Amino acid sequence: SGVKILVNMTLCQVTVFLFALLPLSLNGQDPFAWLYGLQGQRYYSDSLQTNTNGGECPDECDCPPTFPIAMYCDGRGLTVMPTVPSHVKYLYLQNNGITAVPDSALNNATSLVWLMMHNNQLTSEAIGKKVRFGALEGLERFYLQHNNLTSIPPNLPRSLRDLRINHNRIEKVMFGMDNLTILYLHDNAVTDMSSSLQSLKSLTLLDISSNKLTKVPKELPEQLHQLYLDSNSIDSLPEDFLGHLTQLQYIRMAHNQLTDKGIPPNTFNVTGLVELDLSFNKLERIPLVSTTLQHLYLQANQIKEFTLGSFCSVVDVTSFSKLQTLRMDGNEISREDIPSEASLCLRQASSIEV
Known part of the structure; x- marks a missing residue:
């Protein structure tokens, strides 16, 4: 009988455990769905306003x-920052009218992993120096x-x-974050980055498009995979521009002032x-x-000749361009200017626009 009692108690414990899990797995619902699908909804239940860790949630x-x-x-x-309990890791403050970050605003928020403050009214002067x-x-x-x-907040x-x-x-930038992998700095008023990216x-x-740059930043990080410099006033590129950027796959420099003279031979x-x-x-x-390039956009320049040698120095069965997309519309050439050998050199191109 002692064995039966022990078995029954164990079954009861397992049943209680499974029922405890049921709210998390009912209908296959991810318990982290709050993070993605329930932001922005408003809940008024008192039970939702008190955190299970004992920290009070602001009203x-x-x-x-x-x-x-x-x-x-x-x-x-x-319009002001709420009090942040110390256990909070993901803080969503976006799409408000917050104007300042007081000195003590983050004193308790030392566990933060994500801090979302986009689409507010913050000014640099209103971010406390402490x-x-x-x-x-x-x-x-x-x-x-x-x-x-x-300016970028200090001591990040x-x-x-x-x-x-x-x-x-x-207008000016300075960084010291050696673990940073993504930097969106576009649509600002930066005029010169000097060597600020070195660290x-x-x-x-790195996206620094739509700024006021007149030259490419010095000492670009060697691990760069994507570089966006569109909509600046850059008229030339430095020698050996891509020499140390062996990981770089995507370069966008549309809407600049580049000329033939400003691009050293073999840059690309x-x-x-x-x-x-x-x-x-x-x-x-x-x-x-390079023959390994897959997508090339040259539309709206002043190109007067279709030089096949720009894509293929030699054309044979094993040597040809891997180019898939070529846009040259808005230049001073027409389809009649494309040499017949282009069908061999650009045999993989699915789209050529002139």
């Missing part, structure tokens, strides 16, 4: 019990796009991997490059490119 925010380390304050019409960004040792994503910042933590600060009014040794994506004749966009510049010739 103006939501702290779902199924994802207690997240705090949703997005799109609430806030804000402890550096104390956020686990912060990985910091989104500040679409604010009114004129080295843990940062993804910084989005585009669509502001930033970003892990950077793989490098293996590994997948896409090159030089549209809306002042080129008169097709630059020499």
Whole structure:
């Protein structure tokens, strides 16, 4: 009988355990669905406003019990930052009218991993000089796009991997984050980056399009995979521009002032490059490119001749261009200017527009 009692007790314990799991797995629902699908919804139940870790959730925010380390304050019409409990890792403050970050705003928020503050009214002057960004040792994503910042907040933590600060009014930049892999800095007012990127040794994506640059930044990080420089005023490229950027696959430099004279020979004749966009510049010739390039955009230049040698130095069964897309519309050539040998050299091209 003692054995039966023990078995029954064990079965009861298992049953209680399974019922405890049921809310998490019912209908296959991911318990982390709050993170993706329930942001922005408003819940008024008292049980949702008190975190299971014992931290109080501000009345103006939501702290779902199924994802207690997240705090949703997005799109609430806030003008000031709410109090952040110390256990919160994912803080959503975007789409509000927040104008300032007080000195003590993040003192308790040392567990933050994501900090979303995009689409607010922040100014650099209203970010307290004593804000402890550096104390956020686990912060990985910091989104500040679409604010009114004129400089990048100081003392950002080295843990940062993804910084989005585009669509502001930033003129000068300085970085010290050697783990940063993604930097969105486009649509600002940067005129010169000098060697400010030198410390970003892990950077793989750099978008500094739509600024006021007149030259390519010096000492670009060697790990770059994507480089976007569109819509600046760059008229020339440095010697050995891509010499040390062996990982680079995507370059976009549309809407600049590039001329043939400003591009050193063989600049783009490098293996590994997948896409090159030089549209809306002042080129008169097709630059020499590698046979491994797959997508080339040259529309809206002043090109007067279709030079097949730019794509293939030799044409035979084993030697031909891997180009799939070639756009040359908006230049000073027509389809009749394409030599007949192009069908051999550009045999993989599915689209050629002139």
